[in-house]
Amino acid sequence: QVQLVESGGGLVQPGGSLRLSCAASGFTFSTYWMYWVRQAPGKGLEWVSAINSAGMSTYYADSVSGRFTISRDNAKNTLFLQMSSLKAEDTALYYCAAHPHPIQATTLEEFRYWGQGTQVTVSS
Numbered sequence: 709q710v711q712l713v714e715s716g717g718g719l720v721q722p723g724g725s726l727r728l729s730c731a732a733s734g735f736t737f738s739t740y741w742m743y744w745v746r747q748a749p750g751k752g753l754e755w756v757s758a759i760n761s762a763g764m765s766t767y768y769a770d771s772v773s774g775r776f777t778i779s780r781d782n783a784k785n786t787l788f789l790q791m792s793s794l795k796a797e798d799t800a801l802y803y804c805a806a807h808p809h810p811i812q813a814t815t816l817e818e819f820r821y822w823g824q825g826t827q828v829t830v831s832s
Contacts, residue, residue, distance in 0.1 A: 710734035710821050712804050717826030724794050728826060730787040730804030735821065738762075738782040741807050743819065744789045746800035746828075753814055754800070757789065760810075772798075794830045801825040 716728040728744070744756040757778040758767040766778050777790040787804050805819035816822045 712806065712821055712823035714802065714804050714823045714826035717802060717828045719829045719831065720794055721832050722795060722830055724830070725790070725792040726794065726828060728789040728791065728802055728804075728828075730789075730823060732785045732787065732804075732806065735806065737780075737785040737806075739808065740820070741810055742778075742780055742787045743805040743807070743811075743813075744776075744778060744787075744802060745805055745813075745816070746798075746802045747825075748797075748800040751800075753816065755813070756802070758810070759787070791828070794828075796830050798828060799830050800828060802828050 711733045713731045720726050739761050741760055743758045745753050746756050747753050756769055756772055759778045759780055763780045775793045779788045803822055803825045805822040807820045813819055
């Protein structure tokens with residue numbers, strides 16, 4: 709059974725930091741591209757970051773570039789997103805997703821697998 713379980717979300721003040729984790733099981737994690745996407749209330753899905761299967765190439769949306777860092781530990785089947793200098797506009801439900809190759813998805817259903825999400829709220 710495939711599972712992607714996100715954790716690490718919470719309430720943080722503007723300028724603060726959070727580290728999201730995504731524990732994967734039930735598929736060959738090390739062969740999949742991994743993604744972080746988010747959805748703010750009343751808005752569509754926004755792609756945040758991607759990392760290739762080996763972890764050697766990373767990609768970021770302009771809105772988070774320089775503030776967020778994606779990484780993965782293939783030995784532990786875990787994906788991470790280190791978020792710093794958080795802003796109110798980063799408030800969203802953050803999902804991790806997996807796909808066997810690069811994809812530009814606008815819905816979760818386009819990914820092969822996705823998790824249930826973890827809420828990040830940036831507010832003073």
